[in-house]
Amino acid sequence: MVTVANFDGLIGSTHNYAGLSFGNLASFSNTGLTSNPQAAALQGLEKMKKMVDLGLFQGVLPPHQRPYLPLVHSLGFYGNDKEIFDSAWKQSPNLMINCFSASPMWAANSATVSPSFDCADKQLHFTVANMSEMFHRSIESNQTYKSLKKAFPFANVHKALFSHPFLADEGAANHVRLCGEKSKKGIELFVYGRDGYTKSNLAYPARQTHQASQTIMRNHRLDKSCTVYAKQSKIAINAGAFHNDVVCVGAMNTLFYHELAFEDIVKLQSDIRKAAYGIFEPIFIEVKESVIPLRDAIETYLFNSMLVKLPDQEYLTLIAPLEVKKNAKVESFCENLVARNNTIKDVYYVDVRQSMQNGGGPACLRLAVPLESEEKKLINNKNILTENLYSDLKLWIIKHYRKEISPNDLRDINLMYESFSALDELTNIMQLGSDFYSFQK
Ligand code: SUG
DSSP states (O other), X not given: OEEEEEEEEOOOTTOOOOOOOTTOHHHHHTTTOOBOHHHHHHHHHHHHHHHHHTTOOEEEXXXXXXXXXXXXXXXXXXXXXXXXXXXXXXXOHHHHHHHTOOGGGOGGGTXXXXXXXXXXXXXXXEEEOOOTTSHHHHTOHHHHHHHHHHHOTTSEEEOOOOOSGGGOOXXXXXXXXXXXSSOSOEEXXXXXXXXXXXXXXXXXXXXXXXXXXXXXXXXXXBOGGGEEEXXXXXXXXXXTOOSGGGTEEEETTEEEEETTSBSOHHHHHXXXXXXXXXXXXXXXXXXXXXXXXXHHHHHHTGGGSEEEOOTTOSSEEEEEEGGGGGSHHHHHHHHHHHHHOSSEEEEEEEOOHHHHTTTOOTTTTEEEEEEEHHHHHHSOGGGBOOHHHHHHHHHHHHHHOOSOBOGGGGGOHHHHHHHHHHHHHHHHHTTOXXXXXXXXX
């Protein structure tokens, strides 16, 4: 039996709107807004709980230490935590803003995952994403590695690729796995925005290179004939699709995407058919620009819905962001889709508004991990969302998280102390050990 488990990033207590991601329209346009970290984390937790209530296997990945003082220290700010904090704010405020981002919440960017049944060595492989295009995200990889090793002690977790723009990698946000009902083996689609060695002429950064995707394919020992590469379209990137998962989602044998998501959709369909030949029959659900303009798709994050197969159901269900309901055109498309389509037949809406305002929807918040029954048993059970963990985390969030953070509040040293003491308590709740975060040493 194969299970697709979802591991969500628990939203950190410094969640704020600093506008750090150029090319991510939501992050940019909400720069300076006052955030509500408590609401953000509760929204994320309720989304996880909803998945459990629907019968899915749900995991949790802990937030990272923020502000990330080890980086600040390594850049020439010395002394105790307070001295580092004070002098860095005085001399390099932008550095501090980047080190405060709660961006590890978007677990789809933590790694690319290949299930054991796709890999020649029959091991579950993860490659941690280097996130080298955005400074505030490039500081995530070491802690992500630690976190994944803890949660999946039996898996082959590869360190992030060498961090250089040639090998820019943003993890599962640019990767889709498709498979059939009968065979465990699937095909893996790697989507990239640019060739690493060629200068890009896009308005916004293309955050994944072809070379990074090819390296991951080799690391994971994937079967070449079951691997497909596709290029994101310039139109999509320039319209704000900074990751492919903003305009495309796939599950089982179904790829659901916007007409303008890819550079060459005819080739992509033919490559997928070829790779899937003899394994399963792919289904393509393409949404035309005339039906939903790319702008509306990106504004509502329709394609950043999770596409899931619920237990005992033959069809797929869309877990869509509430923002879809706020756009009459997209909402009615969605309702028609589930009423008429034979593949996607249900939709549930989730409220992840705090994350959405930074450009992260339901699918960004989770890392999907296909697992064999035996592998499921080997997962660190402290990472599994049980009723107990859900209640503990809820109380923990309410106890430690602020309801408001404005850009100026990041300068308040108490926010740092609050964040460290919250994480310290979390290491007990999730039994992460006394050296999980660097401030504990
Ligand atoms: O990398 N936003 C994230 C959103 C990531 C969404 N993930 C997926 N599509 N899978 C990003 O652009 C904004 C943070 C800020 O502005 O403070 C941010 O990092």
